[in-house]
Amino acid sequence: MDVSIVVNGKQVTRDIEPRQLLVHFIRETPGLTGTHWGCDTSNCGACVVLMDGAPVKSCTILAAMCEGHEIRTVESLERDGRLDPVQQGFHERHALQCGFCTPGMLMTARALLDENPDPTDEEIRIAISGAICRCTGYKNIVSAVRWAAEHEAAAKHGDGLRQEV
Amino acid sequence: MATTENLPTAEAERPIGFGRLKRKEDARFIRGQGTYLDDIRLPGMVHGAMLRSPYAHARILSIDTSRALAHPNVAAVITAKDLETLGLAWMPTISYDTQAVLAGDKVRFQGQEVAFVIATDEYSANDALQLIEVDYEPLPAVVNARKALDPDAPVIRDDKAGQRDNLASPLWEAGDKESTDRAFAEADTVVTRDIIYPRCHPAPLETCGIIADFNPATGQLDIYNGNQAPHAHRTVYAHVAGLAEHMIRIRCQDIGGGFGNKVPVYPGYVCAIAGSIVAGVPVKWVENRTENLTSTGFARDYVMRSEMCAKDGRITGLRVNVIADHGAFDSTAQPTKFPAGFFHIVCGSYDLQASHVQVKAVYTNKAPGGVAYRCSFRITEAVYLVERMVDALALEMKVDPIELRLRSFIAPAQFPYETTTGWTYDSGNYAATMQVAMDLAGYNELRREQAEKRARGELMGIGVSFFTEGVGAGPRKHMDILGLSMNDGADLRVHPSGKAVVSISAQTQGQGHETTFAQIVAEELGIPPEDVEVRHGDTDRSPYGLGTYGSRSTPVSGAAVAVVSRKVRDKARQIAATMLETRPEDLAWEKGRWYVKGDPEKGALIEEIAARAYSGEELPEGFEGGLDAQVIYDPPNLTYPYGAYIAVVDVDPDTGHVKVRRFIAVDDCGVRINPMIVDGQIHGGLAEGIGIALMELLSFDEEGNCLNSSFMDYLIPTALECPDFELGETVTPCPHHPLGAKGVGESPNVGSPPAIVNAVIDALHETHGVEHIDMPCTPARVWAAMQGRPEPPQ
Numbered sequence: 001m002d003v004s005i006v007v008n009g010k011q012v013t014r015d016i017e018p019r020q021l022l023v024h025f026i027r028e029t030p031g032l033t034g035t036h037w038g039c040d041t042s043n044c045g046a047c048v049v050l051m052d053g054a055p056v057k058s059c060t061i062l063a064a065m066c067e068g069h070e071i072r073t074v075e076s077l078e079r080d081g082r083l084d085p086v087q088q089g090f091h092e093r094h095a096l097q098c099g100f101c102t103p104g105m106l107m108t109a110r111a112l113l114d115e116n117p118d119p120t121d122e123e124i125r126i127a128i129s130g131a132i133c134r135c136t137g138y139k140n141i142v143s144a145v146r147w148a149a150e151h152e153a154a155a156k157h158g159d160g161l162r163q164e165v
Numbered sequence: 166m167a168t169t170e171n172l173p174t175a176e177a178e179r180p181i182g183f184g185r186l187k188r189k190e191d192a193r194f195i196r197g198q199g200t201y202l203d204d205i206r207l208p209g210m211v212h213g214a215m216l217r218s219p220y221a222h223a224r225i226l227s228i229d230t231s232r233a234l235a236h237p238n239v240a241a242v243i244t245a246k247d248l249e250t251l252g253l254a255w256m257p258t259i260s261y262d263t264q265a266v267l268a269g270d271k272v273r274f275q276g277q278e279v280a281f282v283i284a285t286d287e288y289s290a291n292d293a294l295q296l297i298e299v300d301y302e303p304l305p306a307v308v309n310a311r312k313a314l315d316p317d318a319p320v321i322r323d324d325k326a327g328q329r330d331n332l333a334s335p336l337w338e339a340g341d342k343e344s345t346d347r348a349f350a351e352a353d354t355v356v357t358r359d360i361i362y363p364r365c366h367p368a369p370l371e372t373c374g375i376i377a378d379f380n381p382a383t384g385q386l387d388i389y390n391g392n393q394a395p396h397a398h399r400t401v402y403a404h405v406a407g408l409a410e411h412m413i414r415i416r417c418q419d420i421g422g423g424f425g426n427k428v429p430v431y432p433g434y435v436c437a438i439a440g441s442i443v444a445g446v447p448v449k450w451v452e453n454r455t456e457n458l459t460s461t462g463f464a465r466d467y468v469m470r471s472e473m474c475a476k477d478g479r480i481t482g483l484r485v486n487v488i489a490d491h492g493a494f495d496s497t498a499q500p501t502k503f504p505a506g507f508f509h510i511v512c513g514s515y516d517l518q519a520s521h522v523q524v525k526a527v528y529t530n531k532a533p534g535g536v537a538y539r540c541s542f543r544i545t546e547a548v549y550l551v552e553r554m555v556d557a558l559a560l561e562m563k564v565d566p567i568e569l570r571l572r573s574f575i576a577p578a579q580f581p582y583e584t585t586t587g588w589t590y591d592s593g594n595y596a597a598t599m600q601v602a603m604d605l606a607g608y609n610e611l612r613r614e615q616a617e618k619r620a621r622g623e624l625m626g627i628g629v630s631f632f633t634e635g636v637g638a639g640p641r642k643h644m645d646i647l648g649l650s651m652n653d654g655a656d657l658r659v660h661p662s663g664k665a666v667v668s669i670s671a672q673t674q675g676q677g678h679e680t681t682f683a684q685i686v687a688e689e690l691g692i693p694p695e696d697v698e699v700r701h702g703d704t705d706r707s708p709y710g711l712g713t714y715g716s717r718s719t720p721v722s723g724a725a726v727a728v729v730s731r732k733v734r735d736k737a738r739q740i741a742a743t744m745l746e747t748r749p750e751d752l753a754w755e756k757g758r759w760y761v762k763g764d765p766e767k768g769a770l771i772e773e774i775a776a777r778a779y780s781g782e783e784l785p786e787g788f789e790g791g792l793d794a795q796v797i798y799d800p801p802n803l804t805y806p807y808g809a810y811i812a813v814v815d816v817d818p819d820t821g822h823v824k825v826r827r828f829i830a831v832d833d834c835g836v837r838i839n840p841m842i843v844d845g846q847i848h849g850g851l852a853e854g855i856g857i858a859l860m861e862l863l864s865f866d867e868e869g870n871c872l873n874s875s876f877m878d879y880l881i882p883t884a885l886e887c888p889d890f891e892l893g894e895t896v897t898p899c900p901h902h903p904l905g906a907k908g909v910g911e912s913p914n915v916g917s918p919p920a921i922v923n924a925v926i927d928a929l930h931e932t933h934g935v936e937h938i939d940m941p942c943t944p945a946r947v948w949a950a951m952q953g954r955p956e957p958p959q
């Protein structure tokens with residue numbers, strides 16, 4: 001069947017098997033292997049993308065269900081050579097090691113800050129609790145999301161954001 | 166590019182290598198531009214899928230692949246029969262056992278590999294698995310290690326000539342029985358405990374996989390595979406597949422975590438290689454999560470009985486008997502001479518009079534493995550045991566568990582310290598580290614809080630552990646794996662512009678080698694870490710070495726990089742002497758520059774020396790030119806990091822749910838090259854330790870069905886189970902490592918489970934009489950213990 005999905009602002013149309021998972025659809029789009037998968041049971045969150053702005057586990061959605069919807073992946077975070085504050089925050093606070101969970105964590109964090117620009121540590125922990133990181137013990141991820149929240153607030157007040165990675 | 170503004174370079178003119186340098190590798194990962202195995206697509210590539218046994222023990226009567234072969238997208242189906250003709254039906258394990266690549270006669274664990282399908286795409290390959298018909302005759306399964314040697318137990322390894330029981334490796338001993346008997350006879354207190362370190366799994370977030378690409382025209386085999394020891398894998402493939410080693414190239418690009426799980430060679434890898442040799446196209450195979458949990462390297466599974474004794478208020482002796490459950494094939498990953506790994510470090514941090522350790526290993530109808538899970542060769546089991554025993558003894562003696570440890574520690578003046586089981590600990594000041602942890606935790610205050618809570622019916626526990634690890638295997642004279650010495654190479658080239666490339670044999674899976682190893686060169690040569698490219702993960706482009714596990718990167722490979730940098734620095738000195746028209750011995754070194762003693766204005770920068778080294782100008786007599794060097798580093802001893810951990814838990818009296826409220830970890834790993842990365846390693850290991858202590862378990866029913874075969878049942882801690890870790894440090898340099906550094910990656914996983922379990926028992930002992938509970942401390946198991954019916958986990 002033909003499916004047409006807007007991925008990172010671009011229309012992607014492909015003839016797919018009806019059973020194809022969104023995560024596989026995305027990963028088969030040239031250049032978009034940033035979205036990972038890590039389990040068979042919707043537990044790990046390595047596959048989180050934004051669907052119309054809300055975080056979803058792309059291993060748990062059929063590509064066919066996304067016809068006409070807008071998907072955002074990790075590759076869309078950097079704009080015009082400027083990193084998203086969550087990306088910068090992860091670098092600043094050493095919130096990644098192997099990097100495998102990172103795209104899912106970044107998208108989850110992006111969705112959280114879009115909804116709640118000033119989350120508490122507890123709110124951050126709850127927001128990322130659908131995702132597993134086997135490497136970092138989460139402490140620095142929480143700290144990175146705080147970093148992003150603070151710098152985003154500062155940027156809104158005109159201080160701008162550094163671009164250093 | 167790494168950012169360096171947080172390095173301590175304020176007054177220094179030349180950059181300093183060590184410090185909290187942010188990671189170079191982040192740049193690609195935060196953009197989703199890492200290259201993990203499954204991200205790689207080669208032209209013409211086909212996909213493999215594995216058919217696995219539903220039974221733990223069964224005879225294979227027949228395999229019918231005809232319907233699968235008729236599937237329009239299926240290219241081939243491989244069974245044991247096909248592999249036999251290629252001589253690939255069995256492969257050697259790391260422990261000199263053999264393992265069936267595909268089962269031919271019998272299946273010996275649930276999830277064992279039976280047939281390999283190759284199809285044009287992953288979905289079709291998995292569809293075709295359903296079309297293969299296998300006729301099994303189920304046999305009784307051996308699941309419990311304690312019953313594996315019963316006379317009526319079915320023999321699992323009837324493939325091995327002369328094997329009449331389920332003994333996997335004979336009794337192995339360390340320490341001294343007689344003097345231990347004496348210590349116990351003279352003791353005034355003795356405690357005995359049966360303690361299980363249950364089977365758990367490293368479960369890196371990225372599962373295992375491979376792409377094998379054999380070129381029939383050239384005979385070259387290209388392998389893409391995230392593994393922790395690419396050079397050793399290449400040697401193993403050369404032996405297994407009979408291919409010439411120099412025609413095999415292994416590339417490990419980015420690896421989504423390893424923790425020991427990615428050390429072994431798995432049957433799926435051999436099948437993909439065989440598939441590519443037969444089909445002449447690249448074959449990719451990536452396991453799913455269930456395959457990862459049920460068939461690849463598990464960890465632990467030690468059933469232990471131990472006695473510990475004390476005299477005059479301090480610990481004097483230890484006896485340990487272990488039954489190790491190795492599963493259906495012995496593929497436990499240990500240096501050859503150490504069938505129980507480094508388990509005999511079980512005398513811990515204490516100055517004992519005597520100790521005696523016995524270990525034997527059995528086969529069961531469970532998955533093979535016994536790899537580390539962030540653990541240096543069974544040290545995790547040893548530390549868990551001794552730290553549980555010390556607490557049991559303290560309980561019996563009615564003394565504070567920290568007090569008993571302080572009384573029994575090896576004293577600083579005793580280092581280097583020879584343990585009763587034959588280790589030589591390099592350096593330590595244990596009491597000082599314990600004190601830092603007590604201060605950070607506010608230990609006395611916590612005890613007061615606990616008493617108040619107890620009075621109100623609340624269950625709060627404080628648990629302590631103090632571990633010593635031996636990491637960085639290892640000295641060539643004692644340690645090898647499959648005959649390969651456990652050394653590592655380093656190759657450093659400084660280019661004419663002063664920029665450098667260092668190639669290493671260690672293999673990062675997230676440990677940040679691209680940053681840390683650049684910092685070592687930077688520190689030693691005085692060039693910015695940005696100017697040092699770290700090359701690894703490609704057997705064609707890096708020197709031979711045994712890879713990354715057992716916390717060995719910094720102790721062995723890090724030392725190699727320091728030594729090779731110093732070799733280059735010495736070479737630079739010779740060249741500088743010619744440039745400055747003086748003798749090498751008249752030069753002195755400061756970061757990045759050789760200068761004339763007594764005339765510091767007169768000197769040459771490393772980049773000037775590099776330019777000269779490649780120029781047409783005069784060089785020292787007999788010099789070949791160029792500025793590079795190569796070493797193989799053979800460590801003189803292991804390094805012995807240690808630490809004091811304190812866990813504070815709250816137990817819900819109505820449900821038995823355990824919450825780790827605080828975790829204080831004070832590590833001494835000698836000199837820290839990048840403290841930010843060290844802290845990160847500790848955070849990650851603590852989270853794993855919380856998982857092991859509270860949630861993670863691979864258990865089996867009586868028929869050998871794995872009950873934890875997905876992340877629905879194999880529970881991994883999330884951000885909600887982990888507290889905001891509180892870290893501290895002391896620094897006692899390693900006397901024999903060129904940088905004074907010790908390994909650290911595994912310490913937190915080693916040290917945290919006993920602290921948490923001790924805390925749970927501390928919470929429940931006074932009110933509920935609980936003296937022991939086995940991991941994982943799930944609500945159900947804690948609840949049962951509170952009711953006076955503690956259950957072993959299997």
Ligand code: FES
Nearest residue numbers: 038042044045059
């Ligand atoms: S792949 Fe694990 S939740 Fe989607």
Ligand code: FES
Nearest residue numbers: 097101133134135
């Ligand atoms: S950084 Fe490795 S899983 Fe999160």
